[in-house]
Amino acid sequence: MPTSRGKTNPFPQTLTAAWMKTHPENYVSYMIGQTVDQYCDEHIMPMDGEIDHLGLSALKDVILSPASLALEVTYLDRSAGEEVNLHRFDPISGYTASTVRLLYRPFVSSPAVSHAHR
Secondary structure (H helix, E strand, O other): OOOOOOOOOOHHHHHHHHHHHHOHHHOHHHOOOOOHHHHHHHHHOOOOOOOOHHHHHHHHHHHHHHHOEEEEEEEOOOOOOOOOEEEEEOOOOOOOOEEEEEEEOOOOOOHHHHHHOO
16 A cells, blocks of 8 residues: 655645746845746755745745734754744735744754764
8 A cells, every 4th residue: 555654745835936936026136146946946846855934935925924824933943042033924914813833943964963862
């Protein structure tokens, strides 16, 4: 029986890339030396990558903003100190009906970190 383990749904990437390509004026100024198509091919569409700030902003624009939802991302990035980094993305309209909160911890493939978590 086929299993879906390890499979990723490309819908969020496809939706984000389509949005960025149809609204390039909102994103192109953040893409130094790249076109929107190049950026999407290298940063949005790969299935094994992590989303960056610009991609997350576009995903918020296409999914959450039409519903007047804000996005708060709490980064657990192993920075010094006891405070977490919080980034807020407000809807394009400026009106916020509610907020979606995500917790993000970047993947670290350093051998020193890998051994510490075994």
